[in-house]
Amino acid sequence: MDAHDGRAAHIALVLHDFSGGGSERIAIRLAQRWQAAGRRVTLVAGTEAGVARPLAEGLPIVEFRRDLTRSIPDRLRFGRAAAAMLARIAPDVVVSPGNWHVPTFAAARAAGLRLPVVAKISNPVRTAERGPPFQRVLNAAFARATAHYAALVAMSPALAAEAEAVLGRAVATVPEPNLPDDWTPPPPAPRAPRRLVAAGRMMPQKDFPLAFATLAALGPEWHLDLLGTGRDRARLASRAAAIGVAERVTFHGHVADTAPYLARATAFLCTSRYEGYPAVLVEALAAGTPVVTTPCSPAVPEIVSDTSFGEVAPPDPQALAAAVRAVVGRIPDPALTAARLDRHRIGRSAAAWLELLDGVTMRPRRSC
Secondary structure (H helix, E strand, O other): OOOOOOOOOOEEEEEEOOOOOOOHHHHHHHHHHHHHHHOEEEEEEEOOOOOOOHOOOOOOEEEOOOOOOHHHHHHHHHHHHHHHHHHHHHHOOOEOHEEEEEHHHHHHHHHOOOOOEEOOOOOOOOOOOOOOOHHHHHHHHHHHHHOOOOOEEEOHHHHHHHHHHHHOOEEEEEEOEEEEOOOOOOOOOOOOEEEEEEOOOOOOOOOOHHHHHHHHHOOOOOEEEEEEEOHHHHHHHHHHHHHHHHEEEEEEEOOOOOHHHHHHOOOEEEEOOOHHHHHHHHHHHHOOOOOOOOOOOHHHHOOOOOOEEEOOOOOOOHHHHHHHHHHHHOOOOOOHHHHHHHHHHHHHHHHHHHHHHHHHHHHEEEEO
């Protein structure tokens, strides 16, 4: 054993690509703040393609190749290449932005990566959709794949407790950096009547067809603004048409800032089947907008912790529609919102991450 002294002076963040997902956006947001705090930060990217690439302006990027896809073979191929890329730049610590990168880091490990890895757990280790036998297999595989990580990070105490129960190891908690340092609760403002907002990557996990069915249950005077991009865009448009709500759904695509849409909405609607920490609920509350959500994450009760914040309803169109009607005119309590969301300021989150990364780099480490 030899001692590794000093703080995490050089941090590498591994990103397969610059897709518009929350994990990527938040990871880049943190990297920008780490660099501003005087740390050297390098993004090791499979490809620079993706709508979130402008967010990384000013950060050094080492790219593998431009034609990389999001397929499993390409994720593994990038992982093998990343081992060599990381060996060349020799960071003090390597950060993984979420569960989606677990296969990439498994391939990197097999290819010789021995640098300390700190990984965010971006989705629940357990989900209700998986039966017990399959869940046990997945739990064992996840535990095996992450056993060599120097640290795992959950986004809330409830998520950390769930992961610890499954993985049998300590999991740190660092809140998500969803808000600027100067955020304050907005004053009450007029809102568009009967207008919902939903947001996220267009994939089955988000269950936007359930949002369309909820819109249908609400009636013809309601409208839905859908923010995000993804592979299911055409299928979702067809689904909206099939149930007769296409003219009441506006597909906005990727938007750089959700705040203007949230600020005018009656409510934010989350229909996800599962989430890690549904950060967009925090963003909605920060905009003074009540939320209606499925119980998609163990963190939901931590977020929707007061009746003024919104409603949690089963994943059923009629139940969700009733919850939407119940929050019409509801205003999240400003004092409670400020107290609940204070931990999500970027400065606090970035500082907590740096404290964790510094602790990892100062541990004794095996010579490689």
